[in-house]
Amino acid sequence: MSRVAPTEVRTVTCVGAGVIGGGWVAYFLAKGYRVVAWDPAEDAEQRLRHLVDAAWPALTELGLAAGASVDHLTVVDTLAEACAQADFVQESAPEDLELKRTLLADISAATPPDVVISSSTSGYGMTEMATRAEHAERLVVGHPFNPPYLIPLVEVVGGEATSPEVVSWTADFFRHAGKSVIEMKREVPGFVANRLQEALWREALHMVENGEATVEEIDLSITDGPGLRWALQGPMLTFHLAGGQGGMAHMLDHFGPSLLSPWTRLEAPELTPELRDAVVEGCEREADGRSIDDLVAERDRGVIAVLRALGRA
Amino acid sequence: MSRVAPTEVRTVTCVGAGVIGGGWVAYFLAKGYRVVAWDPAEDAEQRLRHLVDAAWPALTELGLAAGASVDHLTVVDTLAEACAQADFVQESAPEDLELKRTLLADISAATPPDVVISSSTSGYGMTEMATRAEHAERLVVGHPFNPPYLIPLVEVVGGEATSPEVVSWTADFFRHAGKSVIEMKREVPGFVANRLQEALWREALHMVENGEATVEEIDLSITDGPGLRWALQGPMLTFHLAGGQGGMAHMLDHFGPSLLSPWTRLEAPELTPELRDAVVEGCEREADGRSIDDLVAERDRGVIAVLRALGRA
Incomplete structure (x- = not known):
């Protein structure tokens, strides 16, 4: 060309x-x-x-x-x-x-x-x-x-x-x-981030509609909760650290049953051994040799830096 | 007592x-x-x-x-x-x-x-x-x-x-x-933040299962995308700013039809006038007198502070 x-x-x-x-x-x-x-x-x-x-x-x-x-x-x-x-x-x-x-x-x-x-x-x-x-x-x-x-x-x-x-x-x-x-290798409606954002957004709209949370509570639940982590570690790595030293493998084996809980109106996929392994291996690739302790230290430094940067420390 | x-x-x-x-x-x-x-x-x-x-x-x-x-x-x-x-x-x-x-x-x-x-x-x-x-x-x-x-x-x-x-x-x-x-005034399974987080997490698992995105792409899509905003403004206020000077009202009237798009596996609620108004009024309460320009300036200062704090500016 x-x-x-x-x-x-x-x-x-x-x-x-x-x-x-x-x-x-x-x-x-x-x-x-x-x-x-x-x-x-x-x-x-x-x-x-x-x-x-x-x-x-x-x-x-x-x-x-x-x-x-x-x-x-x-x-x-x-x-x-x-x-x-x-x-x-x-x-x-x-x-x-x-x-x-x-x-x-x-x-x-x-x-x-x-x-x-x-x-x-x-x-x-x-x-x-x-x-x-x-x-x-x-x-x-x-x-x-x-x-x-x-x-x-x-x-x-x-x-x-x-x-x-x-x-x-x-x-x-x-x-x-x-x-x-x-x-991206192929077309997916909403691409990647908007699919994730849209799932969260739709759940939020359902909650407002059902009187389960106010607009302000929804925003506070993110800015003072998972939102502080997501600026530095995505949802996968976040859960990798929720599993303690056992990482994502332990997290899925421990919290996997919560996929069956009515915690959102979105149906979960079946947590097949293949899906479990794909997620665990993806986290290991992403960790790229960093131990759980390394990632925890990185996260803590990051959250503190974000809190300080936003004048909230 | x-x-x-x-x-x-x-x-x-x-x-x-x-x-x-x-x-x-x-x-x-x-x-x-x-x-x-x-x-x-x-x-x-x-x-x-x-x-x-x-x-x-x-x-x-x-x-x-x-x-x-x-x-x-x-x-x-x-x-x-x-x-x-x-x-x-x-x-x-x-x-x-x-x-x-x-x-x-x-x-x-x-x-x-x-x-x-x-x-x-x-x-x-x-x-x-x-x-x-x-x-x-x-x-x-x-x-x-x-x-x-x-x-x-x-x-x-x-x-x-x-x-x-x-x-x-x-x-x-x-x-x-x-x-x-x-x-919270009443029990809702998963409370507020975990319902939102879980909707995002389940969509992410579906994407991995269907080969639509890798674990690393999912995390990058959040840390380098909406995650940078969510540390400072929640999903509601984020979309309030996506509507330009018209705020959430314009956003819902403009992007409302995307609720019908297959952007996530989660079905959306019907955007009734009541739901639209509840969301718009919630954003106005949360903005608490701050204009769109004020909120944009706050967001920009916040995102820059976060990027700098994380060594990414």
Whole structure:
């Protein structure tokens, strides 16, 4: 392909300048890219510049790339003008499948055929979004988390028509741009993090609906409970440490029966020996030689650092 | 009642000295209490002292209460000896309903009848655990999070036989001891945080089982994604900010349809106007006058502080 290398991207086009699109604009500017933005809303430029200005102190504190400047943002009047200049396109339109289908077709028609076009969609697959687009081989999902200028994660996944080379190009580009990337091998609705977040969110909605907890109690239960651990160790490693010296193996053998408890409205999978072993072995791979004591010490240092950082120690 | 005031507790008895019980021992010692511990395991004292020693540097860094010392720990040989001296009992036995029923009956028989007995159970209700106990009116759930010496949250909830006065006494005691308390009005299996955590955990297990994500990807998706936000703003306030200036109201009206998406195996409740309003009004109460811009600025400062604290900025 004659596509520019992931490290050689200079101009990023951002289509859509709401909370997510505007967050991307701020991030790419801070990383030293030239950014061209387009959004059909009347007051889009004003809102976008407000959002970039609000994010800039945070980005400055984290460290701007050499030469990074808000002056490298150009807001243009037409999609065609925005896309013609792109080395990479990030689409962040409202979450509406019909709109995405049409917009991605329009973007693809307006963008040089080698240029990768990535969508911020929260959960649609590129297979269902790319139905009307030509050159669909360069359409890919690059799903960020709000705010994209601070949260590192980007989930990258292609559709049926996406070239595998485009998926790895996109993952490389986001990594080069400082992101933390999950490169998915196949389409799963909601990707990874949103499936987990959505399960929690739906359980929370059920609890509010049933009068089991208030909105404030739900938030407190996370910020003062598991949320303090999840900033540093994910749910798997968290439970690896809940098992004491026996780790995840002991945890599953000890708490496995609670999978049958009505602790959430979500049915659990059967804890087959295969699933148990997959989880245990995954934790061991992730621990990568660190003992339970090592991980406990890391967690404790991390929780203390987080509590202190948030002024709560 | 002749019960000691929550502020006048001097001696805490910890029954069970595994990961959770031992964590409680370390916490109460650091807060200046005298702690009496009992555990039937052969090597319980050795493991307990190892755990307390491992936690002590963290607790020292966070600030010990005046006079706090590991020397104020006594490990005794019998449950009766442990309970006779208690101003408050925290039970942290393995998560086994039959065992809890018998043990709580034994603890209640051995403890002066005015003394509150709290269980660390991860999800059983006190109604089902207290079936064999006399003086069940002073039995209550006080559910901590691992490690109890660092994570602030304790969920307090009584059973059918529990006196409401005991529930509020226990909440007051834990607050006085420096904990963040959710005082539940009625029993819900798994309480609040474990229901949310369990929904996420079950979705994660389904994803591993179906080959949709690896253990490492699941953890990365949280630590580098929503987990960074949840240390400072819970899932409700997080989504309040996902709606831009329109807040939760806009978010629900915009992303509400995604509740119908297959983004998790958990069925969503119907987003009735009543549920929508309850969530929106809860967020407004929680925001307590802070504008979206205020909350965005708080979140950004918080995420940056957390990233810096974890050495990831």
